[in-house]
Amino acid sequence: MCFCKSISQQFFVSFGALVIVSQSALFSADKNPGGIDFTRDIRPLLSDNCFSCHGPDLKQLKADLRLDTRDGAISDLGGYSAVVPGKPSESELVIRILTDDDDDLMPPSDSGKKLTSHQKALLQQWIAEGAEYDMHWAYKPVKRVAPPEVKNESFVINDIDRFLLQKIEKSGFSPSNMADRVTLARRLYYDLLGMPPLPEEIESFVIDKSAGAYEKFIEQLLNDPRYGERMAVHWLDLVRYADTIGYHSDAIREVSAYRDYVIDSFNNNKPYDEFTIEQLAGDLLEEPRISQRIASGYNRLLQTTEEGGAQAKEYRAIYAADRVRNVSGVWLGSTLGCAQCHDHKYDPFSTRDFYSMAAFFADIKETAVGRQNPNFKIPTDTQSSEIISLREQIRDGDFVEFDALHGFARTFRTTNGLDLNGNFIYALNIGGDSSVQIGNVEFKPANQGVDGFTGDLNSGAGDAGQHSEEELKKLLSTHGWSNDPVSMVLNVKSGNRYKLQLIIREPKGREHYRNFSVNINGRAVVDNLLVNVRGSAYEKESLVYTVEVDAFNDTMKIALIPGNIIGSTDGFPIINALTLEDVSDQPNLIKPKYFSAFAEGQVKWESEIMAKLKKKEDAKLPNNVIEAIKVSPVKRSAAERATLLTYYFSVASATAEMRERVGKLRKSLANTEKSIKTMLVTETEKPRMTRILPRGDWLDESGEEVLPAVPEFLPKNKLRNDGKRANRLDLANWIVDAENPLTARAYVNRMWKLFFGKGLSSRLDDLGGQGEPPSHPELLDWLAIEFVENDWDMKHIVRLLVSSAAYRQTSVSSVKLDEVDAGNRMYARQSRFRVDAEMVRDAALRISGLLIVQNGGYSAKPYQPIGYWKHLNFPKRKWNHDKGENQYRRGLYTFWCRTFLHPSMLAFDAPSREECSAERTRSNTPQQALVLLNDPTYVEASRVFAEQILQNGGSSDEARLEWAFSRALSRKPLDQERVILLDLLKSQLKRYEVNIKEAKQAASAGQWPVAKALKPESVAAWSSVSRAIMNLYETTSRF
């Protein structure tokens, strides 16, 4: 915040303000007995109270005084200095914080800031001790510190305990007792799997008294697929994963494959460095795997807009800033985003750093304003084989394929691998300099003569270009396939049937497509055929495209017309060879019945129309068709040919049966293709220019252009130094470089929070100057080193944390402990809290037995109040809750609508995921009570739980209650609890017995099949009991 403008312009101007303060007065307040630690005691004070005017933001600098560096603080301001090391009474800073004169007081009274007398004393003590500055803790290199000696060795299970115990002992406390087995089991289940355990899941652990039983239990949970789902939740909050775009229309987009990638990564214990690199730059890896391309979808998770009237330039700037905030928040625990408009006021981030960071992401191809079209398909194995089969059915058909879009009919088949017999009248190697062996045939280079070739390579005409043989060779061999058409005329025998084969060799490279067309005697036999090249898989194979044609003359002019290249590639598909073979005496490979009938039919049809036109009769045809017919067949343009072909195809009797059959096949092909899961992955384009936007104003073009770079003050090893533009891969490598002081600290701090309730540095999103110095800095560093040195092994850190003795302590506090450490920063006990929104849901579904345990998949739509989406528009849409199994999926799969997050999730503090969210609030509101009491999800779960209780809980009400308790709370009811709930049961039963209608309603809540054998009044009454149990604080809390 900037209070600067209201501060008098000259801060340290005159000696007039100098007040002599006696030495004794200075130390009236108590001294810090252990000496001053700049990072812990002083920097936060200066940062909070002084830096907004006397900090790193030079534009806001007042009185030319910086207090964030020692040089600045002790600099001569004209005969005096703000800080005179060792001499508080001569330091202007001290004078100004102690003065009674409101005009001179610092921080100024209208800033709303005020130093306490203790803080004033600290500042004086610090100056008296020499005013030593120290680099902010989080920016210092991570150092491994030997775990300290402790008195109570028997408490220690691993080194974590030593760090904690040392502090606990220093305060004169002891750690708390170990929690009982059941509490531990429930704690571990919630912490590692995100749901409470069923009795059978923890039975053996609870009674296992052998050494290592606890460790064995942990291993079992770490290897449970539910672990990945639980861990994914906090990551998805960070990277702001959601199913909608966020702004304005908040349109739906499909990115659930990314969510599943995250789950899998945690389950497979992917090292954090790989995890990082794949997300930031998976697309830039050499020959990226499908999972890595999906991971690169991270770069596409930000909020985007489709709002009409939004300006591309503005949104480019908004997206750039969004990405900087996110990458720095997620990986560095830093608020670099604050430097968008001005240099950071509390940390050494400059505006240049901000825009240099943004420049890393300037190569991401996306729509600035509008729909983000899916650019990656992820078919299942079944879908893949279905598609291959459908395509083959379509292509192997008699007439084979008709492309209405391009307006052509074609007959061809494709095969992978070769089926050559060598009986060619023509075989030309047009792809290379030397002979190649394909199958058992040797293809000579084009310029060395061609078997059976008597044609003229130079005689191209019509729409094919003219080339000398030399040129042809050069064009085709040097560049793989040139962009110019080539043609050749071959001698054939009129009336015979020929098989023309194109053998296409795929280059090495990423996925790409190329269109090409083949004309024979001016008619397209292959038109805009899409060659699909998928990476290196086909590198060694060839695609053979086969066309059978009837020769109507003694020459056949074959033209190859290259089309567009789609997608990026390292090479082009090469037509390696072309063969022509007389197959008149062979059975038809491709039955030409349609083709001949169709072609002849078209000629006949055209002449009939022409006759009509001559007689000035109404041909009843669209104008463009008539215009095309009027043109002589040899002079028709491609468009005119297409028009005619398209029209004739749609009416020809020869193709009627085929139209219907292929039409159906195409429909199922389209449906299958539509059902394939898609993803927004990162694709690159030429990096957009990034310039510094003064005050963040996107309309201001006066700022300097910047190139990708990491923040100036942080260690830069590993960022490329070859002079080339650094890219996202360089950034990712820099982030996970062992020298980076922030990455590991930010991560282990967040892990600590998951298992101890609060970060070692409590501000999970800011390790910087305005964050909180860690309660146990040595421990934080020790964990960070442990993380890096164990190759960023995420499960290793989790295992360490949950194995420690500290983790196993009871969470129940004592009055004495609360007095000195109510915030539990000493960790002399465990923390306790209500679990996250997703787990609240999972608990209810798990206890009732409704939960479907299955990793991954499309997002799910649980029950949601009707009309909750009515404020969404463009398009208007309805939430149709899932029928069947998908209704009972874990909370993390809930469809995440950013502008209208599912109200139950929202009530329990799930974030909208518009921005990076490192820590959820944990509120405790009446809305939560309403959700647990009345949301159909919970009502249904209670009803099904009641049925379970009646079916499996034994025959007496007491036994049933015990069964219910063990399932929901892993324990037996206390006597008092028993009385309360059996009273409730009695009274509810009484009411439902006389009101069967209500009983039936209550006993049939939800869409899960009703247990018909049970009496509705019993189910209804027990539903009340089970609702009470589901609603207990204990049920959805982790102790």
Next chain:
Amino acid sequence: MNLKQQSINHLNRRSFLNGVSIGVGSLALTSLLVPRGLTKEASPLLSGGAVNPLHFAPKAKRVIHLCMAGGPSHLETLDYKPKLAEMNGKPMPKSITDGQPIAQLQNNKQLKCLGPQHEFEKYGKSGQLISKALPEIGSIADDICIVRSMTTQQINHDPAHTFMNTGSQISGRPSMGSWVLYGLGNGSDNLPGYVVLSSSGGGQDQPIASRQWHSGFLPSRYQGVHFHSTGDPVLYISNPNGVNQKGQGEVISAINAINKIRNKAVVDPEIDTRISQYEMAFRMQTSVPELIDTSKEPKHMFDLYGAKPGDGSFASNCLLARRLAERGTRFIQLYHRGWDHHGGVKNGVLTTAKHVDKASAALVKDLKDRGMLEDTLVIWGGEFGRTPMAQGSGRDHHIKGFSFWMAGGGIKGGISYGNTDDFGYNAVEDVVTVHDFHATMLKLLGIQHEKFTYKFQGLDFRLTGVEEAHVLKKILS
């Protein structure tokens, strides 16, 4: 155990919705609990919220924000421009429009002026110029202050609403309603302190995100509660099928009784809070239907507002707003989606005005009759205005100058503030920013905006942002 007994527990009732959800996680706030018990009107400066005591004696105790969503054309409603009428059809001077942000007119080569589509008339003793499309608002001309020099920074609906509500274009900041509730606390012990109502009609249904009433980085108990006109008025307020209020009460009693037993063993303040929140939820199950049930309102009330019971209209929402205000809700926000007149602005404004004109005026009159206008701040306006340039027969979004009005709690009636240029393009006199508007609202509520901060990501955030913001002193009574 009966619920009435339970509800008289050691926690102050007023705090249920608002302040008690404090546990280990938010120790810094525990001190707030203490003064809350003292709020019984001991001093006008004492509040039940985070600002305690208040920085100034408050003029307003609550806010009703009538948000005219879509961006009403100031040129057809509150800002009369005779010069623009003369310029109708003529090119807009490039000197004004060059280099300025523009929304859908981005690709138009020549921008032409569109004269005011409605006549204006002088209303009331004050003779304020108001469009004939808004005769009812005209009838309260002497009670309202028209601000004609409003500006904003965001030119598209969604970000503009976000900016108007939170003072920032970046998602995740608290809305003004959340800030106010956080600062002042709730005035009701059985209804939410921040309520949002919505209606539509008269123009394009631009979406409104729930972000607009989100509490952002403030604790989520300060979030606005969206009342729905169909289904449950408050989500999940109705008992499940087959469960009557007595049965529900028994279940809640059992839950709370067992929670208490648990709390004896573990002593966790979160459990105390939980118990009180269940009581509050149960009370809301009665108080919300009571609030929504307008059957006891006399017929002349419906006539005054032009409302039909339960029709979900803006008029009905205005009536509900008054009922909420009476019951102590601190911040009430009404969205009417229907002002996005890219085409046909003439009829569009008329149609939308039919939905809102009468009820807006009725609300002010009704509050006045009840003696509540003096401590209720009523705000009427959209997220931006519309261009003096034609977009066909309509107008595009415009942010450099537009109008809104305020009435009640500490506002001088019968005056106007600020002016736009002859085209109604740029605010040129007493320019008002969104942050100024927020600062003024806070001032009326007794809060000095510079001092009203909340720490997030290590920074002291405030509703009024980092730039200097000014209270509009001239409009204060």
